[in-house]
Amino acid sequence: MTEIQEDALEIAGVRYRSRLLVGTGKYKDMEETRQAIEASGAEIVTVAIRRTNIGQNPGEPNLLDVIPPDRYTILPNTAGCFTAEDAVRTCRLARELLDGRNLVKLEVLADQKTLFPNVVETIKAAEVLVREGFDVMVYTSDDPIIARQLAEIGCVAVMPLAGLIGSGLGICNPYNLRIILEEATVPILVDAGVGTASDAAIAMELGCAGVLMNTAIAAAQKPVLMAEAMKHAVLAGRGAYLAGRMPRRLYAAASSPWEGTFVGNE
Ligand SMILES: CC(=O)[C@@H](O)[C@H](O)COP(=O)(O)O
DSSP states (O other): OOHHHHOOEEETTEEESOOEEEOOOSOSSHHHHHHHHHHHTOSEEEEETTTSOSSSSTTSOOGGGTSOTTTSEEEEEOTTOOSHHHHHHHHHHHHHHTTTOOEEEEOOBSOTTTOOBOHHHHHHHHHHHHHTTOEEEEEEOSOHHHHHHHHHHTOSEEEEOSSSTTTOOOOSOHHHHHHHHHTOSSOBEEESOOOSHHHHHHHHHHTOSEEEESHHHHTSSSHHHHHHHHHHHHHHHHHHHHHOOOOOOSSOOOSSOSTTOSSSOO
C-alpha cells in the first residue's frame, strides 16, 4: 500500500479512507444524488434533518433508500437552525431517527442572506450537545479563536467555511485557515464555499483533514463528473501536503546542471 492509500481520516474514533464529505441537497432527483455520491467516493454523507426525509415522514421518498446507512456514515446536520435551542432539538431528533447514533454536524446560522454561522449560538449549542454525549462536527467561521474554543468544548471536528454556503467562491481567507490549522487539536475540515476542484486541492494542500461540499457538485453542469473530479482533487491535495511542496523561489533554477554538459562550449 502507498502512503496515500494508508492515510486515514479519523473522526470520533472511526477511520475513513475518503477525506471528501458530501451533502445531499440541490440534486435533480434521488438517482442523481445516488450517482454523484457514489462517484465522489465519500463515506460520510451529510443530511439536513429539517429538510430531508430520513424517516420523519413515512410514506414519502426516503433518502436512506438511495444512501443506505449500512454503506455510508450518515451525518445529520442542523441546516436551517438559527438558534442553539433549535439546533439541539434537531440533533436529538436525528439521534432518534438514526438508532441512537451520536455523530452530528452542528450549524447555527445567523441570517438567510449570508448563511454565516452565528458563533455565539453555535458555542451554546455545542456545549449542550457535547454534554449530552453527541460527537459534534461543527460548522463555524474562519475565526481562529472561535475554532479553538469549539475544540476546547469537546467538538470532534471543527469545520471553518472556505466561503459562504453555496457561493462557490473558494477559499476566501487562506491565512486564517493556516492559523487555525497551526494550532489544531482536532481535525479541521473546510465546509462550504468550495466552487471547483482546485479549491478542494488547495484546502488539502494547506493541511485540512478533509473537505465538505455540496453545491460545487450538485450545481455543476455534470454533477456526477464533478463528484469524481472532487474525489481526485482531495486525494491530489492530500498527497501534495504529505509530500511537502518545494520551496518557492523568486529566480529560476536550471533543471539540469550547467557543469559537465555533453554538448556545446567547445
Ligand atoms: C451541505 C452542508 O452541510 C452545508 O454546510 C453546505 O451546504 C455546504 O456548503 P456548499 O454547498 O457551499 O458546499
